[in-house]
Amino acid sequence: GAVVSQHPSRVICKSGTSVKIECRSLDFQATTMFWYRQFPKQSLMLMATSNEGSKATYEQGVEKDKFLINHASLTLSTLTVTSAHPEDSSFYICSAIHGMNEKLFFGSGTQLSVL
Amino acid sequence: KQEVTQIPAALSVPEGENLVLNCSFTDSAIYNLQWFRQDPGKGLTSLLLIQSSQREQTSGRLNASLDKSSGRSTLYIAASQPGDSATYLCAVWDAGANSKLTFGKGITLSVRP
Numbered sequence: 764g765a766v767v768s769q770h771p772s773r774v775i776c777k778s779g780t781s782v783k784i785e786c787r788s789l790d791f792q793a794t795t796m797f798w799y800r801q802f803p804k805q806s807l808m809l810m811a812t813s814n815e816g817s818k819a820t821y822e823q824g825v826e827k828d829k830f831l832i833n834h835a836s837l838t839l840s841t842l843t844v845t846s847a848h849p850e851d852s853s854f855y856i857c858s859a860i861h862g863m864n865e866k867l868f869f870g871s872g873t874q875l876s877v878l
Numbered sequence: 879k880q881e882v883t884q885i886p887a888a889l890s891v892p893e894g895e896n897l898v899l900n901c902s903f904t905d906s907a908i909y910n911l912q913w914f915r916q917d918p919g920k921g922l923t924s925l926l927l928i929q930s931s932q933r934e935q936t937s938g939r940l941n942a943s944l945d946k947s948s949g950r951s952t953l954y955i956a957a958s959q960p961g962d963s964a965t966y967l968c969a970v971w972d973a974g975a976n977s978k979l980t981f982g983k984g985i986t987l988s989v990r991p
Binding site: 769797805806807809856858866867868869870871872 | 882912914920921922923924927967969978979981982983984
């Protein structure tokens with residue numbers, strides 16, 4: 764089956780630093796990838812849709828200057844949390860569309876803790 | 879605006895029991911519905927995807943049904959095992975130009991040995 768690799772799985776950083784999360788489709792090309800965040804005991808919330816070669820589409824309430832998304836190739840999308848603060852601590856998950864039936868495959872997630 | 883509801887939020891059953899997890903959605907104009915499994919601190923694993931034109935999908939001990947007109951889907955797990963303990967989320971992909979994937983909050987299942 765299709766595999767989406769997300770790295771790193773866990774990151775702890777100081778407040779004010781920037782953190783980059785990578786999402787790779789390993790055995791297929793993904794023109795569209797999605798970034799979600801999940802707070803404990805809450806549902807996944809879509810942050811943005813990442814399209815290869817064009818600007819990402821952000822959901823309402825998500826700051827595009829804070830959460831920079833780059834989808835420079837058909838197999839890689841990155842999410843950079845700029846000047847991270849403790850309230851940005853969350854679980855971030857990416858997903859990619861695979862196949863004609865648009866099945867979603869998810870990365871393993873990144874637990875971000877900002878001190 | 880699409881809303882996806884999963885009730886109850888948590889469920890505990892003894893091993894071997896057959897069980898049904900429910901999912902309801904408010905807007906029946908969907909493209910497909912997917913069931914996922916999430917282990918603590920992990921990403922999602924796709925279990926079953928049902929296209930809007932389909933009624934059910936089966937994979938091993940799992941069977942998912944879709945009744946679009948009533949806005950309901952069920953995930954049936956046969957002969958539950960402790961390894962099935964996880965959070966199960968359903969998500970619907972809205973039809974239309976600005977389609978989005980909307981998730982329920984999930985059902986946390988605990989299967990007792």
